[in-house]
Amino acid sequence: MPDLNHGDDAAAVNSLRSAVMRLGRRLKHQRVDESLSPTEMSVLGTLARCGSATPGELARKEHVQPPSMTRIVALLEAKGLVRLEPHPDDRRQKVVSQTEQAEAMLEESRRKRNAWLAALADGLDEDEWAKLREAAPVLEKLAHM
Amino acid sequence: MPDLNHGDDAAAVNSLRSAVMRLGRRLKHQRVDESLSPTEMSVLGTLARCGSATPGELARKEHVQPPSMTRIVALLEAKGLVRLEPHPDDRRQKVVSQTEQAEAMLEESRRKRNAWLAALADGLDEDEWAKLREAAPVLEKLAHM
DNA sequence: TATTGTTATACTCTATAACTATA
DNA sequence: TATAGTTATAGAGTATAACAATA
Numbered sequence: 001m002p003d004l005n006h007g008d009d010a011a012a013v014n015s016l017r018s019a020v021m022r023l024g025r026r027l028k029h030q031r032v033d034e035s036l037s038p039t040e041m042s043v044l045g046t047l048a049r050c051g052s053a054t055p056g057e058l059a060r061k062e063h064v065q066p067p068s069m070t071r072i073v074a075l076l077e078a079k080g081l082v083r084l085e086p087h088p089d090d091r092r093q094k095v096v097s098q099t100e101q102a103e104a105m106l107e108e109s110r111r112k113r114n115a116w117l118a119a120l121a122d123g124l125d126e127d128e129w130a131k132l133r134e135a136a137p138v139l140e141k142l143a144h145m
Numbered sequence: 146m147p148d149l150n151h152g153d154d155a156a157a158v159n160s161l162r163s164a165v166m167r168l169g170r171r172l173k174h175q176r177v178d179e180s181l182s183p184t185e186m187s188v189l190g191t192l193a194r195c196g197s198a199t200p201g202e203l204a205r206k207e208h209v210q211p212p213s214m215t216r217i218v219a220l221l222e223a224k225g226l227v228r229l230e231p232h233p234d235d236r237r238q239k240v241v242s243q244t245e246q247a248e249a250m251l252e253e254s255r256r257k258r259n260a261w262l263a264a265l266a267d268g269l270d271e272d273e274w275a276k277l278r279e280a281a282p283v284l285e286k287l288a289h290m
Numbered sequence: 291t292a293t294t295g296t297t298a299t300a301c302t303c304t305a306t307a308a309c310t311a312t313a
Numbered sequence: 314t315a316t317a318g319t320t321a322t323a324g325a326g327t328a329t330a331a332c333a334a335t336a
Contacts, residue, residue, distance in 0.1 A: 014190075014255075015281040015282065015284075015285055016277060016281050016284065018187060018190055018285065018288075019281065019284035019285040019287070019288045020165050020168045020284065023165045023284060023287060023288045037325075037326070039326080039327095042163060045159075045163055054294080054295090055294080055295065055296095056293090056294060056295075064326090064327070064328090065327070065328060065329080066294075066295065066296085067295085067296070067297080067298095067327085067328075067329080067330095068326075068327050068328070069295090070295065070296055070297085071296095071326085071327085072326095087294095090293095090294080090335075090336075091334080091335060091336090092293070092294040092295070092334065092335045092336070093293095093294060093295080093335095094294090094295080110159075123286070123287075124283065124286070124287070128283045128286070131276075131279045131280045131283050132161060132280055132283055132284070132287075134276045134279065134280065135276045135277055135279065135280030135283075135284075136160040136161050136164065137160065138269065138273045138276050138277055138280075139160075139161065139164035139165065139168060139277070139280075140160055140163065140164040141268070141269070141273070142164070142168060142269070142277075143163075143164045143168045182302075182303070184303080184304090199317080199318095200317080200318065200319095201316090201317060201318075209303090209304070209305090210304070210305055210306080211317075211318065211319085212304085212305075212306080212307095212318085212319070212320080212321095213303075213304050213305070214318090215318065215319055215320085216303085216304085216319095217303095232317095235312075235313075235316095235317080236311080236312060236313090237311065237312045237313070237316070237317045237318070238312095238316095238317060238318080239317085239318075
């Protein structure tokens with residue numbers, strides 16, 4: 001079978017599309033820190049994974065335009081959650097990295113998320129959770145493609 | 146084992162949260178009809194599934210506030226995609242239902258989505274797609290909880 | 291001349307508060 | 314008195330266009 005079964009996948013994508021958009025809206029309201037927007041949280045998560053990045057790299061990773069990332073980075077810097085340093089090789093660029101305060105906040109966020117998770121766990125059985133765990137890395141891959 | 150394994154699930158939820166937010170942003174740009182917002186598309190999908198609903202029901206299902214749904218329904222009506230009728234039992238309420246034009250547009254959307262799907266299929270193997278298909282209904286359930 | 295990042299500006303979407311009509 | 318929907322207004326987040334500095 002050289003080709004994938006796009007017919008079945010189209011139905012799955014329809015379902016995924018709808019669910020992702022709705023879940024996205026719910027997550028916006030479920031934000032662990034009221035003072036941080038979803039994208040700001042996502043940027044901190046990216047920095048926690050990657051160590052550091054330039055504003056341009058962050059814009060591409062988060063799928064926002066450069067001016068939006070300028071604003072987001074400025075807000076995070078004002079909150080003391082990221083640090084901006086000159087790029088070693090290219091004086092046009094900057095290097096963004098997270099502060100210790102950001103690490104502490106992410107740890108606190110994790111605790112708050114666990115409460116939300118416990119509430120959700122009441123409505124899903126172990127089999128359903130297993131399917132989500134299996135799919136999570138694929139969704140991440142999809143988000144990066 | 147009376148309790149669920151929340152430790153493992155917390156990591157999965159972290160991954161899910163990040164992926165859903167990013168995918169949501171990508172879907173916003175991947176919209177099949179440029180003139181329709183993601184929520185407008187989602188409302189049409191809901192009407193296609195449920196037949197018809199009141200503005201209040203739609204607001205609850207889409208997780209937006211009633212005034213936002215008023216605007217969304219008005220925009221859809223202006224585009225000829227939904228029809229508003231008086232509620233048979235309660236003169237405060239209204240009944241929103243989709244027009245034939247909406248059905249045609251959803252059919253056209255499906256074709257466009259298939260092109261997007263084909264592009265995505267290049268980057269996922271059959272096992273990864275299977276995991277997404279398994280998880281899609283669970284994500285839908287999560288979105289409704 | 292191309293690229294990185296910024297500034298200025300406007301738009302889209304949603305929310306809150308106050309109001310109207312009906313139950 | 315409570316509920317469904319609307320109107321008016323404000324805010325958050327993002328985009329586009331024009332610009333500055335550097336490659």
